[in-house]
Amino acid sequence: MKKLFFVLFLTGFVFQASAQTEESEDRAGIWLPFQLLPNLTSYSSSPLSGFGFEWEFTPLLYTFGMNKQISPWYSFIVEPTARFTGSIEIVLAGQVFTTKMGRSYFSASGHIMGTIPLIERGEHLTLNLGVGAYRIADRTRIFKVAGISTLFGIVHFNFKHAGNPTAWISSLEFRIF
Amino acid sequence: MIPSFIRCFAGSPIRCLVSSLPPWLVVSLFLLNSGCSGYIQRMVVGSLERMGDPVAPAPKMITTPILDNPPLAVSWVGHATVLFQIRDKVFITDPLFTDYIGMVVKRYIGPGLDPSLLSRVDFTLISHIHFDHFSFGSLDMLPKNGALVIPLGLLRYTPDFGFRGLKELKPWESFENDGVRVTAVPVQHFSGRYGIDNAWLNQKGYTGYVIEYGGTTVFVGGDTGYHPELFKEIGSRFRIDVAMLPIAPGSLTSLGGRVHVGPPGAVAIMQDLGASYMVPMHHRTMFYGSDSNPTAAIDQLRSLAGEMGLSDRIIGLDIGEQRVLHLNQNGRISAQP
Numbered sequence: 001m002k003k004l005f006f007v008l009f010l011t012g013f014v015f016q017a018s019a020q021t022e023e024s025e026d027r028a029g030i031w032l033p034f035q036l037l038p039n040l041t042s043y044s045s046s047p048l049s050g051f052g053f054e055w056e057f058t059p060l061l062y063t064f065g066m067n068k069q070i071s072p073w074y075s076f077i078v079e080p081t082a083r084f085t086g087s088i089e090i091v092l093a094g095q096v097f098t099t100k101m102g103r104s105y106f107s108a109s110g111h112i113m114g115t116i117p118l119i120e121r122g123e124h125l126t127l128n129l130g131v132g133a134y135r136i137a138d139r140t141r142i143f144k145v146a147g148i149s150t151l152f153g154i155v156h157f158n159f160k161h162a163g164n165p166t167a168w169i170s171s172l173e174f175r176i177f
Numbered sequence: 178m179i180p181s182f183i184r185c186f187a188g189s190p191i192r193c194l195v196s197s198l199p200p201w202l203v204v205s206l207f208l209l210n211s212g213c214s215g216y217i218q219r220m221v222v223g224s225l226e227r228m229g230d231p232v233a234p235a236p237k238m239i240t241t242p243i244l245d246n247p248p249l250a251v252s253w254v255g256h257a258t259v260l261f262q263i264r265d266k267v268f269i270t271d272p273l274f275t276d277y278i279g280m281v282v283k284r285y286i287g288p289g290l291d292p293s294l295l296s297r298v299d300f301t302l303i304s305h306i307h308f309d310h311f312s313f314g315s316l317d318m319l320p321k322n323g324a325l326v327i328p329l330g331l332l333r334y335t336p337d338f339g340f341r342g343l344k345e346l347k348p349w350e351s352f353e354n355d356g357v358r359v360t361a362v363p364v365q366h367f368s369g370r371y372g373i374d375n376a377w378l379n380q381k382g383y384t385g386y387v388i389e390y391g392g393t394t395v396f397v398g399g400d401t402g403y404h405p406e407l408f409k410e411i412g413s414r415f416r417i418d419v420a421m422l423p424i425a426p427g428s429l430t431s432l433g434g435r436v437h438v439g440p441p442g443a444v445a446i447m448q449d450l451g452a453s454y455m456v457p458m459h460h461r462t463m464f465y466g467s468d469s470n471p472t473a474a475i476d477q478l479r480s481l482a483g484e485m486g487l488s489d490r491i492i493g494l495d496i497g498e499q500r501v502l503h504l505n506q507n508g509r510i511s512a513q514p
Contacts, residue, residue: 027377034373067335067343080371085336121313121336124280151280152371177373 031077034176043097045167048137050105054171056093063087065117077177080153084122088114097136107136111145115153125150128158134169143169223464224283232276235289237497242294243267249393249419249502249510253494254290256462257310257399259421263390266357267323268300270386270397270421271310273462274318279308284463285471289497292318299323300359301340304399305383306331306370309463326352326359330381334370348384358389362411364401366436387415393510396420396450400459403432403442408449418510419492419502420452423459425474440478444487454502454512456492489513 038053061074065085074082074089083089091111098104111132119125130145147158156173239252242260252260257271274288297320303311305328316325316338324342327335332345344352346361353359361384368382369375386397396417411417422443427433433442440457447455460474470476475493482491492500492512505511 030373030376065336067332067337069343069345070332079333079374081334081336119314120275121317123313154371177371 027077031177037174037176039093039171039173041095041097041169041171043095043136043167043169045162046165048097048099048105050097050099052095052097052105054093054095054173056091056173058089058091061087061089065121078175079177080175081123083115083175084117084126084149084153086115086117086122088112091130091132105137107134109134113145115149122149123152126153128156132160134160134162141167143167149175221281223469224281227283227285227464230283232284232287235287235497236495237289239290239294239497239499241499242290243296244501247501248504249395250499251419251421251456251492251494251502252290252499253456253458253496255284255286255288255496257304257423257459258288258290259397259456259458260290260295261395261421263357263388263393263395266299266355266390267295267297268302268388268395269295269298269319270302271304271312271399272301272315272319273309273312274315275312278312278463282309282463286462286496289495295320297322299355300357300388301325302359302386302388302397303327303331304364304385304397305366306334306368306378307400308370310400311370324354326361326386328361328382328384330368330378346384356390360387360389360415361385362387362396363407364399365404365407366400366402385411387411387417389415392508394418396422396452398422398446400436401438401446402427402434402436403438403445405449408446412449412451417450417452419454419456420447420450421456421458422446424457424478425460426465429473429477440474440481443478444481444485447487447490453510454490454492456494461496 035057038055041054042051043049057076058078059075061078061083063072063082063085066072066082091113093109095107096104109132111130113128113130116127118127126149128147128149132143132145134141134143141162143160143162145158145160147156149156154175156175158171158173160169244250244262246264247262250262254260256273258273259270261268274292277283300323301319313336321339322341324344325338325340326344326346329345329347348361348363351358351360364383364385366383368378385399388395394415394417398421400423423438424440424443427437427439427442429439431441432445433439443457457475457478461471479493482488494500502510502512
């Protein structure tokens, strides 16, 4: 898992470097503070349930809904249009869950997410489908993901499910570029 | 990276923060702000108050949008959407056919054109990145047999609509296609579509256009504030027959603010451009947050034009109204029958 994260990080940085423009310094400087805003998430399973925060980023995204004059590949800074017009992306995230017993769990996840535009090319509504691996409490579990995004691709509601034993993760995500 | 944000913040903290925040947060902060005085806030609140009201039908409907080789035909569809035809070439500006703009702002009056009546559009001109001028749902309703022309900065915001051509123009850049010359000209507005992108798009993402074809020249203003030198510069480079200019939501009594003009500002732009005629637009269609009377801007323009002796140079169209202009003895466009 750690090796996979490292490879994805490296891949993302390579793509980001190849997409450097004269305005990229400003873009990154303005973009970065907003990535610190956490998503709200909850984990529900037996015996571990909790509420938490999540920070996620996209090392790599391929859009199939944008015009053909630009590269379909994005890394880290992703214009909402590129995502909601139809895309597939790798999402990496870290979470901290706090249980009602007061103990905190740190976890990490990797997803492959697909975004399908539904209304106004996805600017008003998209369907999100994907699959993700969570590493929680020293155990890796695979979750199926389904959800929607709205408000120009900024607000996402995603639900994630794993079986045997059943576990649910729901998240309210803010993807600001 | 971080230093640029600090520099931005140190220069103008409020502007930096507001331009950097996502639109949903800006709107929320505006709504939380007491006094209900913000322009966006009043526009959003005005739309929310009318959420359940039906959109009124346009007073007129354009039934024959494409004519047989007119010298110049101009139809106002509503807001900044103007369909015009120079001889055999058909143009549309900032197409807006949807009831809602940016999900929350609602139009008062429906469009004066059913887009399915358009068999072709040779050039679709987008003036800037804002939702009311670059409407994805509306672009999907247009025929795709022409070119989509966008200002510098919009390429990364443009889905694959399927237009036959896609051209991004920077200020003063021109391109020619089938005898039509389209030049992007600078105007004074602001950028940003999703909040923080305003901070890095900054001077990109908005433009005006000058269209030249068959000896006729048309200026498309999009959305702009008044600038004392900018329009004189454009006027010195082109001999403009007709200027399509916004007349709201700027001041009714002064030249207007930095990014919008009202009637006095629009008249000043027309004079700076040296345009023979003005087609006022960008008014009446929705609540613009400056005046609750939807006809205030056009009423004031007519009054002002009367005082200044310019009435015969203002081609004031109703939504859904079409006007054919003719050539005079000198081969220039004339509104006289």
